[in-house]
Amino acid sequence: MITQRKPTLPIKLQPSNLRPIVFRTLTKKHGLNINSEALAVLTDIIGQKFGFAWKSTQSQQFLEEIAKYWKLEDRGIFIDSNGLKHVIKDIYRKEDAINMQKATRSDTIVDDDDNNSNSIEDEVEIQWEDYFKFISPNEQPPSRFDKTRKQFIVSIRKEKLPILASLSLNARACVESKNNQYHLIMDRLSRNENFQKSSMTSISNLSALAKDGVILHNEITLIKNMLGRDGQKFLLFGLLSKNSSGEFILEDSTDHIELNLSQALKNQSSFYCAGMFILVEGIYSASGGKSNQNQDYMGGCFYVSNIANPPAERRDKSLEAYGLVDFLGVHRHVVPFNGDKTVKIPKQYKKKLVQIEKSLSNHKLIFLGSDLHFDSPRVIEGLRKFLHKLENSIIEDEGGSESMTPLALVLSGPFSSKPLASSNTSVTGVTNSEMFKSNFDQFTNLLGTFPNVVHTCKIVLVPGENDPWQSTHSLGSFRFNALPQASIPRVFVNRLEKLLPRGNLILAWNPTRINYLSQEIVIFKDNLMNRFKRNDLLLPHDLEMEKDPIEEMGDKERIDQLIQRKDEHISNKIKQARKLVKALLDQGTLQPFENSLRSINLQYDYSLRIEPSPNVIILNDASFDNFEVTYQGCKVVNLTKAVAEGARKFNYLEYYPSFKKFEFKNLYF
Template sequence: MINTQTRTSLPIKLQPSNLRPVVFRTLTKKHGLNVNSEALAVLTETISRKFGFDWKSIQTQQFLEEIAKIWKLQDRGIFIDAAGLKKVLKKITTKEDASRDQAQNQGQGQKAGRSDTLVDDVVMDDADEIQIQWQDYFKVISPNEQPISRFDRVRKQFAVTLRNERKDKKNKTPLLSRLSGNLKACVESKNNQYHLIMDRLSRNDNFQKLSMTSISNLSSLSKDGALLNNEITLIKNVLGRDGQKFLLFGLLSKNTSGEFILEDSTDYIELNFAQALKNQSSYYCTGMFCLVEGIYSASGGNSNQDQNYIGGLFYVSNIAHPPAEKRDKSLEAYGLVDFLGVHRQTGFPLSSHGDRVAKIPKQYRKKLVQMEKSLTNHKIIFLGSELHFDSIKVMEALKKFLHRLEVSIIEDEGRMTPLALVLTGSFTSRPLAATTTSATKISNSEFYKSNFDQFANLLSNYPQVISTCKIVLVPGDNDPWQSANSLGSSCLNSFPQASIPRVFVNRLERLLPRGNLVLAWNPTRINYLSQEIVIFKDNLMNKFKRNDILFPQDAELLKDPTDEMSGKERIDALIQRKEEHMSSKLKQARKLIKAILDQGTLQPFEKNLKVVDLQYDYCLRIEPSPNVIVLNDVSFDNFEVTYQGCRVVNIARAVHEGSRKFNYMEYLPSSKKFEFKELYF
């Protein structure tokens, strides 16, 4: 806060034209806010009276900064009008008076505090009076309920708006037309991802312009292979600089000749990977955004005949992913936006304005975290995927699991409350496919419905589970209606996958209390107080393994140096490496997690690997990174990996073929810990 207690400057009469340059530099150029003439007049009068002859001092700039921060936190838009400005000024004046009175009562001559504290206090005036109920902040949010968020590359902020449900219902455009038709939307989606990652890199100290003090410490790679201390160069700027070394960033793909190219917002360039060393801690596939370090040569390459191409060849020495960013840092950079739109349903005073979603102050978030830590009796249970209700073994396993859960609820007497059971499909062993005769179609539908009726009958034997837990159903490849076209093939499904139609689960819905059956999409999100939990089902590991690029130098790196040793020398070398040994499964898991978090999306591939409905592409974005990602990848084992503060777990198949072991896990939100469990049946 600005210290105005000792100011002695006499008020003066300023004209709006005097103040306009200062306002433009601070509010418009720096914060992207536009001040109309009436608001400028109000601001001129206030600053004339408040600062007088010192109106050109640093205090005026700090005062304008406070106005900008409060205006943005209250989500009043990009246009500052007179009425809104007067309300903000009134808040600032009230806080200054309160701080001055408090300082006088305590006999202290210190400053009232930082401007950040003032902003949080201003926003928290009404929020302090609200009693937080954890039930209001425990929501399962599917893509059709999630606010639409698009990155504005000009303002460097997210534009987040609530979904218009009426408009969505009126949208009768066929699904296949939406998936295949909009080329412009496809290009724009990749452009937004490029600019979002570039904005992330602009906050990373390793990719800033070099200062004189850091030149002596310049190195290409850190110990773990990450690129360090380099300024990113646009591809268009390498033209005419033959033989020089650069760091480039862009989309890795192939041209029509099958050559690797890198493309950014200015141009593209052909790549030569003959001597390239890649960071071994991640996967690399076409369709990803990568950092490449190397030397530009004006000659060479197979694309020099193209007049629209800058020419030359880029000899890559190192390649790496753009490093991910911790959730708190990203949220702070983007103004603590409520990306899931949960707070608008809770009575929070600044939850939304019209169709726009507001930002959540840091003090309010702290209250959510404090409550979160205090609720040590809460847990969420995730069952392994491929819960085929038409399988006798699966139903036997579920019966024993539900019995154990029922007994634990009774014996614990509320000390440990399971908030939700998350069940992930496919819920049938065969896809619900269209066939040639109408009679068969009916029988297929009835067969699928009977599976859920059978599960409802089983669940009815456990009243404590019914009254306590939400039942969340996440669809799989064999579930309707995508399976009618894909025949259960994951390659032919599209993301996001809509929920299971209610017509198949009406008996289950009648059994459970109102609101306790959640028909979720794939992917879907759970909001628990301050935490965002992403649930996603896909065979990601197989995709990464199949599409990982093998560079010429990789063959050398894969060779084991001990293979050429013999006798005692080889034994000694193996003993020395014992402590450094890490299982190949864990290495693969770490590589997968680093790839998706660095790319900031659950599908960092070319569009031919998976069709994405572009009107919901934001639901696949994981930037800012969530607190937890739960993968349901049946092509891989259970694992738990933490990267940049994001905890990622994989829960494999519920019941493996030939096994009598039921696979599930429990999550304790208060401590953010997972416990993998097995139940023999």
């Protein structure tokens, strides 16, 4: 609520008096820098406005309002005197408007946020159908993090880009993408109290790192600033990669340094792979390393003691920091959109969406297990059993006030057990295409026998590695199957499209996103667990930890230790799932690897970003079991194969958005 101006006795303040409060509020909390001229202007205003109460809570709220307005108007991170005067005029103008409303409505107290919410609710009638959308990368507005303003710039897409980018564009975009990710994570760390300047503590000890997975109360040092400080201890942040000699190096925005990992300890709650951004703690040595002969290298080596991932941030905190940006482009009819200006969602409007969401307790989404091979008789048999059960449940629910008919069925590929490969002869090529199309025709015939499912549920198709057209050159290999992957061409699903009501067939990309009122749901198909395990950083200390000292104890000591550990026992499956989830959300992307491990179409790299974190991520990793893990408020679930090898069990998942609840289901056939 904006502080009301009250008559007070003005005083004469000096900028030096106000500077500590301004630094804590504007600089440390909001990342804004004020020059001396603007500080002098602000000092005069605070002295006139608050007088002897210039240290009061109301004065600090006034500074918060300045920061809020400055960010909303995208004025950058440097506050000048002219811009400050304009912002303060806007604040005064809004205060006057509120005071006039209070004067005419003395029986009711209304603040500025309530006025916004009332006007929005009066002007826009909210229909939940308008906020239930499937958004593929080619429909998602491109967004870029501006490191200068420390804000996202979201622009409207004026035309669809080609699926395959040119090599020259990808080379340039590759550098920009990593730089963008680096500065975005650095901005996140700047808001984390564990990485603020502290004059009372030094580099944290190992126990703090091992316990919480972060290094507490440390200031991150740039690599260039270590020069001339031989033998001192530092905390660095940067990109983990390898140089031409095969040695691990760490790169930040200023330089790179060779890493010595012989004595390093890593937090065991996450994966660490080349291509990821990490925090390393250790000692700088000017004489170490194997690359001192390079003229463009600052020299030396960094002897690492501890390694950790940059901790993720809760979704609400990130959105608040970036001004509730509309990343999916579904709120443009609420907020006027001019050119490429970023649309920001009014806070009270967001609260209204949450209220409607909670009232729709009968809504649910169904996600079928991955690898739905339509050319497999067992998969078709399992699908028939599932659709039969769903058809009966819809018939039973007809006429009921609490019908639980699913809004959508999400099917994840690949929809063929073999890739659609190109061939030297046109006859073979036509045959391969006809076989793939016949698989979908078979599914269409099956679905047509369940009319209630056809007319009530949206059918969403998420492609896999064997689906066209990428499989024609990737041959089903994840490495050569570029992300994001375009949807299945309509030529293969024309019969299915005719069967379903108009608009009920969604040909999604991989990944794709669902906007359900206030929630953002990401659906992604990839064998992430195998890739993390294969490329995880292996340190000498890890080999020692594989030896359990309990095995060398006597019987009595071993029994005592097992009793003490009984409450600490966590299955290896859960440990692996937690490591995967933490690695993804800490890195803020669905592909935190080197580009050589997976081809990325960098024209759409923003669609792989999961920062701010979504509400839900649904992974379709057929190489791992089902799991549900919540980290920093984000629910991440994995849905394995629809029908496992040699099994007669059909796997699927039900999600109830109103309760944010998942239920894994099995259907034997």
